[in-house]
Amino acid sequence: MSTQAPQTAYKMKTPPRTMTGAEAVVACLLEEGVDTIFGYPGGAIMPVYDAFYDYQDHLKHILVRHEQGAVHAAQGYARVSNRVGVCIATSGPGATNLITGIADAQIDSTPLVCITGQVGSHLLGTDAFQETDVIGISMPVTKWNYQITKAEDIPAAFAKAFYIARSGRPGPVLLDITKDAQFNKLDFKYEPCTGIRSYAPYPKSRPDDIIAAASLLNSAKKPYILVGHGVLISEAQEEFRAFVEKTGIPVASTLMGLSAFPCDHPLYVGYLGMHGNYGPNVKTNQADVILAVGMRFDDRVTGNLASYAKQAKVIHIEIDPSEIGKNVKPEVAINADAKEALLALMPHVHERTHTAWIQEFKDCDAIEHEKVIKREFTLPENSIKMANVVERISRKTSGEAIVVTDVGQHQMVVSRYYAFRGHENNVTSGGLGTMGFALPAAIGAKFARPNDEVIAVIGDGGFQMTLQELGTIFQEETGVKIVLLNNNFLGMVRQWQQLFFDRRYSFVEMKNPNFIKIAEGFGITARKIEHPSELDAALDEMLAHKGPYFLEVVVEREENVFPMVPTGASVADIRLE
Amino acid sequence: MNQPKKLFTIIAFTENRIGLLNRITIIFTRRHINIESLTTSECEVEGVHRFTITTRTTEERAVKVVKQIEKLVEVIKASLHAEDETIYQELALYKIDALKIAADGTFTAFLNTLKKYNAGIQSAEKEYIIVQKLGRRVEIFMLLDALKEYHVLEFAKSGRVAMTRSANDLDQYLREMEATRAAEEIEAIGV
Numbered sequence: 001m002s003t004q005a006p007q008t009a010y011k012m013k014t015p016p017r018t019m020t021g022a023e024a025v026v027a028c029l030l031e032e033g034v035d036t037i038f039g040y041p042g043g044a045i046m047p048v049y050d051a052f053y054d055y056q057d058h059l060k061h062i063l064v065r066h067e068q069g070a071v072h073a074a075q076g077y078a079r080v081s082n083r084v085g086v087c088i089a090t091s092g093p094g095a096t097n098l099i100t101g102i103a104d105a106q107i108d109s110t111p112l113v114c115i116t117g118q119v120g121s122h123l124l125g126t127d128a129f130q131e132t133d134v135i136g137i138s139m140p141v142t143k144w145n146y147q148i149t150k151a152e153d154i155p156a157a158f159a160k161a162f163y164i165a166r167s168g169r170p171g172p173v174l175l176d177i178t179k180d181a182q183f184n185k186l187d188f189k190y191e192p193c194t195g196i197r198s199y200a201p202y203p204k205s206r207p208d209d210i211i212a213a214a215s216l217l218n219s220a221k222k223p224y225i226l227v228g229h230g231v232l233i234s235e236a237q238e239e240f241r242a243f244v245e246k247t248g249i250p251v252a253s254t255l256m257g258l259s260a261f262p263c264d265h266p267l268y269v270g271y272l273g274m275h276g277n278y279g280p281n282v283k284t285n286q287a288d289v290i291l292a293v294g295m296r297f298d299d300r301v302t303g304n305l306a307s308y309a310k311q312a313k314v315i316h317i318e319i320d321p322s323e324i325g326k327n328v329k330p331e332v333a334i335n336a337d338a339k340e341a342l343l344a345l346m347p348h349v350h351e352r353t354h355t356a357w358i359q360e361f362k363d364c365d366a367i368e369h370e371k372v373i374k375r376e377f378t379l380p381e382n383s384i385k386m387a388n389v390v391e392r393i394s395r396k397t398s399g400e401a402i403v404v405t406d407v408g409q410h411q412m413v414v415s416r417y418y419a420f421r422g423h424e425n426n427v428t429s430g431g432l433g434t435m436g437f438a439l440p441a442a443i444g445a446k447f448a449r450p451n452d453e454v455i456a457v458i459g460d461g462g463f464q465m466t467l468q469e470l471g472t473i474f475q476e477e478t479g480v481k482i483v484l485l486n487n488n489f490l491g492m493v494r495q496w497q498q499l500f501f502d503r504r505y506s507f508v509e510m511k512n513p514n515f516i517k518i519a520e521g522f523g524i525t526a527r528k529i530e531h532p533s534e535l536d537a538a539l540d541e542m543l544a545h546k547g548p549y550f551l552e553v554v555v556e557r558e559e560n561v562f563p564m565v566p567t568g569a570s571v572a573d574i575r576l577e
Numbered sequence: 578m579n580q581p582k583k584l585f586t587i588i589a590f591t592e593n594r595i596g597l598l599n600r601i602t603i604i605f606t607r608r609h610i611n612i613e614s615l616t617t618s619e620c621e622v623e624g625v626h627r628f629t630i631t632t633r634t635t636e637e638r639a640v641k642v643v644k645q646i647e648k649l650v651e652v653i654k655a656s657l658h659a660e661d662e663t664i665y666q667e668l669a670l671y672k673i674d675a676l677k678i679a680a681d682g683t684f685t686a687f688l689n690t691l692k693k694y695n696a697g698i699q700s701a702e703k704e705y706i707i708v709q710k711l712g713r714r715v716e717i718f719m720l721l722d723a724l725k726e727y728h729v730l731e732f733a734k735s736g737r738v739a740m741t742r743s744a745n746d747l748d749q750y751l752r753e754m755e756a757t758r759a760a761e762e763i764e765a766i767g768v
């Protein structure tokens with residue numbers, strides 16, 4: 001988040017004075033510009049909750065129904081706003097319930113500050129009631145964590161936490177605060193953190209690398225750009241677009257990169273990876289120069305590494321040095337923030353067009369259209385397919401709604417058929433693939449961007465992992481739209497069992513409850529449709545509705561998502577059926 | 578992929594923080610890489626700790642592990658060194674059965690062995706003698722073999738204390754880091 005540099009005109013919002021540690025926690029949040037926080041109270045965090053009571057006009061606390069909901073909501077909030085998401089929980093079970101979301105934020109580079117209460121410092125290590133070593137547990141899944149045992153350490157720890165969470169490659173930070181540190185007094189004074197000597201979050205590109213990269217691109221016959229989440233994190237969408245338009249190079253996106261570049265742009269060729277588009281995968285093994293911007297060559301993108309882009313010279317723009325050369329050895333590595341690197345490259349690249357090369361992508365599109373998409377988009381007479389729903393939502397929202405997906409077939413269908421054109425409007429659990437992510441993340445996204453349409457697309461399996469957050473929607477009247485694509489199966493697992501385990505459907509069929517009653521029980525307007533003839537009207541009704549809306553669409557039970565790069569196969573061997 | 582496994586020394590300079598050892602070892606365990614030895618100590622700059630870790634793995638994996646270590650917020654610098662790039666010492670203590678030497682009348686031979694291996698007597702009691710040897714791993718184990726006939730009651734060896742063969746200056750490095758940071762701040766503020 002390069003734009004969040006230290007500010008000159010820093011004005012302290014909280015005048016220096018003596019206060020409790022608990023109040024200082026709130027003061028720190030206000031100093032950092034936090035206005036929304038997702039949480040759940042309990043014994044070890046009660047002093048902070050008591051302080052919240054006095055600050056309700058300044059700090060909106062959203063009471064979730066489970067701490068996993070708090071952390072996913074904070075993630076959704078952060079992902080669509082590029083601000084630090086904040087969540088809070090009590091010690092022990094409250095803290096451990098955060099872990100899934102923290103791990104998710106770590107792998108998807110999402111800036112979070114997670115606050116947990118802890119037993120009194122004299123009880124640490126005694127197995128006291130609700131004591132758990134959350135510092136130890138969260139160590140492998142946080143960018144940084146710290147246990148505060150003294151009230152006077154609170155301001156500096158918070159300043160550091162926010163700085164670390166949002167700078168460089170962002171990530172989750174956890175602060176564990178003992179109860180005595182919350183109760184004790186300190187002289188509060190806040191100084192934002194502007195740097196840590198052991199931490200260099202903004203490496204600068206080197207002129208030699210820039211020149212080398214530009215000359216590769218300028219002489220390439222079949223250049224190809226892979227765009228990832230890094231462009232969104234660095235808020236470099238405009239610079240990226242200008243760069244692409246100048247060089248005329250075709251662009252494909254990773255799952256996390258969707259919405260960094262408009263899907264309807266003539267130079268956009270599609271979505272990469274296991275269930276990505278045909279051309280973008282196959283052409284990876286035919287390009288002569290590949291420019292990867294803010295992506296990390298995840299195995300879901302590369303398939304078998306031994307046969308991935310071996311013919312290509314790779315230029316890798318990446319802020320995190322440990323990602324460079326981790327999976328793919330680059331010819332030129334530019335270790336820098338995406339925006340900085342693109343701006344540095346821009347004057348050195350030539351204005352070019354690559355008509356014949358782009359035609360090759362179009363030829364692939366035609367094949368994919370013929371073999372997959374045409375069938376997917378045809379609305380059957382008696383049943384609805386996931387693609388029918390997603391394609392319509394995409395059209396009806398002009399690709400501009402914030403779409404939050406859960407994990408499974410429906411996630412891949414959204415990634416394939418929602419034509420993202422908005423500003424950072426794709427929210428999904430990419431790296432961890434956390435079922436249960438979508439509903440709470442959609443709540444968080446709506447709080448960050450209340451004027452945008454937020455649509456959560458969820459499978460019947462994942463919905464049942466965090467459906468308790470309907471309670472949060474009910475209480476807060478959060479205007480999210482929920483589209484449940486119900487196939488009565490753990491669809492993605494069923495697909496794998498069908499294709500790779502001889503159709504032995506082992507524990508993937510679900511006896512589902514009456515979802516409409518559940519939604520209505522939470523006071524949410526709900527509708528269920530099964531027939532294709534109802535689809536358009538139901539979607540229109542949902543989109544016209546003010547406030548939360550739940551739409552259950554019964555979809556074909558045994559649909560498969562294609563194309564597919566089977567695990568261990570080469571991207572060139574992507575299967576169309 | 579099929580690179581041979583070799584012994585590498587990793588040197589990391591870190592802030593002196595609780596839990597850092599844990600953070601560093603997690604990086605190894607997660608990748609199933611064994612730490613052969615580990616030494617931590619203060620270094621020439623106050624408040625900075627030094628980790629010296631030896632590990633047997635492929636060069637490719639070692640390079641990745643070092644990048645992961647350096648990525649930790651509180652690690653100032655981490656570097657990877659092949660065997661010939663380091664000067665190192667390990668310390669070993671051997672507790673030898675003095676009663677057996679007396680009974681066998683082998684004291685002179687024992688002293689000759691120590692002399693041959695450049696080892697010394699650290700302390701001598703009625704029941705045991707403690708031998709001390711400073712050197713490289715191989716020599717330390719050769720001496721252990723040679724001492725077996727005198728009955729080794731106990732053997733302990735330290736991790737590695739190592740220096741690189743290049744003349745890098747941590748203090749200077751830290752000052753440069755501070756300077757870049759200050760410059761970045763000025764740039765950001767737009768002064």
Ligand SMILES: Cc1ncc(C[n+]2csc(CCOP(=O)(O)OP(=O)(O)O)c2C)c(N)n1
Binds near residue numbers: 408433463489490
């Ligand atoms: C927490 C969690 N548990 C298990 C999985 C493994 N998994 C991946 S997709 C999937 C099925 C999802 O089913 P559903 O939510 O109904 O969506 P569909 O695939 O049918 O669209 C499962 C079980 C996971 N990703 N996350």
